[in-house]
């Protein structure tokens with residue numbers, strides 16, 4: 001099957017790291033000075049909401065985009081939603097993209113499809129791009145239910161009213177839950193097959209989703225990234241642990257884009 005050329009991405013999800021604002025700023029400064037001018041794609045980091053403003057400031061005039069890890073489910077831009085930050089607030093301080101549906105949000109916060117739909121709609125309404133994270137658990141994987149689970153997780157896109165107007169603001173990140181933070185990675189051929197199925201399924205929702213980048217995430221590091229980058233079906237990587245050390249993240253990103261050339 002001929003594959004459409006898609007944008008390429010390396011995204012660092014800092015999760016709830018590092019422990020201080022000073023360390024977060026130091027990490028951003030160290031990443032910023034790495035020379036990414038040669039790359040044929042986009043690099044983005046996603047700090048905690050608490051550090052977001054400072055990291056957006058640090059990354060001014062650099063090639064590195066800054067996004068957030070979550071937005072509130074509520075369409076109110078302000079209000080009585082303790083602990084939440086609205087998409088409008090995120091956009092107003094300069095975030096460009098948000099993760100939605102990361103497996104840690106799904107499992108620790110019991111995020112429902114209804115909430116995920118609301119988050120995506122809020123993000124689009126406020127001009128934020130969405131990295132929709134999907135992935136199967138080990139149990140699903142072992143029972144060969146991966147594709148069913150992923151299709152169910154992707155099917156929420158059918159409910160997004162503004163989808164057609166935001167096709168260039170959508171990325172799908174396939175992250176097997178069992179590969180996140182464990183050092184275990186699936187075979188590249190397995191990921192490739194899953195990505196092909198994701199691509200096929202997206203086309204059943206809207207033909208123009210042919211351009212949606214499909215990223216792999218789960219224990220990606222500077223040593224294994226080349227294998228993933230070699231696949232035409234892997235348009236980028238979403239990186240957790242290995243995005244927290246600047247030179248490792250920079251070397252990972254450079255290897256990814258150099259392999260894609």
Ligand code: PGA
Pocket residue numbers: 013175179180181182217218219220238239240241242
């Ligand atoms: P990991 O995390 O690279 O530490 O496995 C990836 C993710 O959760 O996005």
